[in-house]
Amino acid sequence: MKIGIIGGGITGLTAALALRKSGITSVVYEQAVELNEIGAGIWLQPNAIKVLDWLGLKGEIQKQGIELNKMEITNNQLIPIKKIKSEVVQDEDGNRTIAIHRARLQKILYNEVLKSNEVHLNKKYIHHSFSSDSINLQFEDGEDSVDILLGADGIDSSVRKALFPNSPLRNSGQVCWRGISKMNLPDSLKSLGQEAWGKQIRFGFSQIAKEEVYWFAVANVEHLKKVDGLDRKKFITKLFESFSPIINELIANTESTNIHQAILHDLKRLPDWYQSKMCLIGDAAHATTPNMGQGACQGIEDAFYISKYLSKSPQNVQGAFEEFQLKRREKVDYVVNTSWQFGKMAHSTIGQPIMKLLMKMTPDSVINSQMNKLYAIDK
Ligand SMILES: Cc1cc2nc3c(=O)[nH]c(=O)nc-3n(C[C@H](O)[C@H](O)[C@H](O)COP(=O)(O)OP(=O)(O)OC[C@H]3O[C@@H](n4cnc5c(N)ncnc54)[C@H](O)[C@@H]3O)c2cc1C
Incomplete structure (x- = not known):
């Protein structure tokens, strides 16, 4: 059984590793000439860490990142809106959120994949066709054929457009800038x-x-x-000038050319993620706005479950995809919808005060139970 994965991002590389762990070989096709993530960080929450631990990578990620003890929402002077107990950033097994440079995470995954998988760089998927039992892949420069195809090619997925031409993105109306500042936070903030x-x-x-x-x-x-x-940089400095001096310092210590700007989108809910022997995973299937810091975590979860169901039913691929979709749908819908609402409320004049009030009023036990549900992964 030859599985092709289109896309060598976090989801595609993790899927290759999860399949290997389940005894299935796959080939990754990535359009980029070399793998290089943007200069920004990422927060990997306990659900993702649990999968990465299963893959034997938690230690390396801990080494190259920073484990966070707490996540806080504060006012513009860094006074918490609600004091949250540290438990909410860790799951029942003690896995904590890890903050890491995206490029370092990608390198850890890529180096591990290279140990046992073929990765074809500079391979841009264009479309596919079928012959007997195979899927013929047409790339910008050549062809290949596989038995099963996973589309892990991100929010603008070409595989998705080929399977489900009517799959529009939703514009959140928000813009996000990201950067990395060359400095150390005060000790009190280092694990926050x-x-x-x-x-x-x-x-x-x-x-x-x-x-x-x-x-x-x-x-x-x-x-x-x-x-x-x-x-x-001058614009962001002006926009946040009334914020804490630490925030001003962070902007000041970032090179203007290294500030990335993106309009935030998500993907309108797809009725299905699979068709025949092809299935979408990660952002290709269910891109979310980043307000919950869960997009990549959900892609990593997809990798875990798709490998689980494919290894359980190698002869019944469509059955495996059906089980996968059934298993993942509820959590993914929760993440995409909650993140969307969070963004809308946080950036509206009426919504923000309501959200602050709700945050203050929600008991820790409710927050804990919501987070534990989000962090849960089958053994
Ligand atoms: C501002 C912001 C902050 C975020 N913060 C977090 C966070 O803290 N935590 C978190 O979990 N998530 C976060 N996310 C979400 C996260 O970045 C994405 O969910 C994640 O990168 C998706 O990974 P992916 O592999 O599915 O897709 P991608 O990262 O988009 O990777 C897709 C890959 O496919 C390749 N590709 C595309 N088309 C083709 C083709 N035709 N042929 C071959 N290859 C192709 C691309 O080159 C790319 O390498 C954030 C997102 C944003 C925008």
Whole structure:
């Protein structure tokens, strides 16, 4: 059985490793000439860490990242809106959120995949056709054939467009800037993930390595009209000037050319993720806005479950995909919808105060039970 994976991002590489762990070989086809993530960090929450631990990679990720003891939502002066107990950033097995540079995470995954899998770089999938039992893949430069295809090619997935041409993205109306600041946070903040809220704008950050602090800033897109012709860094500095001095320092210590800007989108819910012997995973299937820091974590979970069901029913691929979709649907829908609502409320004049009130009123036990549900993975 030859499985092809289109896309060598976090989901595709993790899927190759999970399949290998389940005794199935796969081939990864990646359009990029070399694998290189953008200069930003990522928060990997306990559900993802559990899968990465199963793959034997937790130790390396801990070594190259920073384990967080707490995640806090604060006012613009870093005073917590609600004091949250540390338990909510760890699951019942004690796995904590790890903040890491994206490029380092990708390298850890890629090096591990290379030990036993073929990875074809510079291979851009264009479309596919069928012959007897095979799927013929057409790339920009050549062809190949596989028995099963996983589309892990991200939010703009070409595999998805081929399977489900009507799969529109939703524009959240928010813009996000990300950067890495060359500095160390004070000791009291070194193991914290923080998100500071001002008037319809947010600024999140955490240490990801020595002398590297990852930060993100989110605002409504209307703000972009004010950026025209202005240097990106000068604009963000102005936008967040009333925030804590630490936040101003983070922006000041980031090179303007290394500030990435993206309009935040998600994918309108697809009725199905699979067709015949082809299945979408990760952002290709269910891209979410990043407000819950769960997009990649959900892709990593997909990798775990798709390998589990394919190894359980190798002769019944469609059955395996059906089980996969059934298993994953509820959590994925929860993440995508909650994240969307969170973004809408946090950036609206009426919504933000309501959210703050709800946060203050929600008992720790309720938050804990929601997080434990989110972090749960089958043994
Ligand atoms: C601002 C922001 C912050 C975020 N923060 C977090 C966070 O803290 N925690 C978290 O869990 N998630 C976070 N996410 C979400 C996370 O980045 C994504 O969910 C994750 O990167 C998706 O991984 P993927 O492998 O499915 O897709 P991608 O990362 O998009 O990878 C797809 C791969 O497929 C390749 N590809 C595309 N088309 C083709 C083709 N035709 N042929 C061959 N290859 C192709 C691409 O080159 C790429 O390598 C954030 C997202 C944003 C925008």
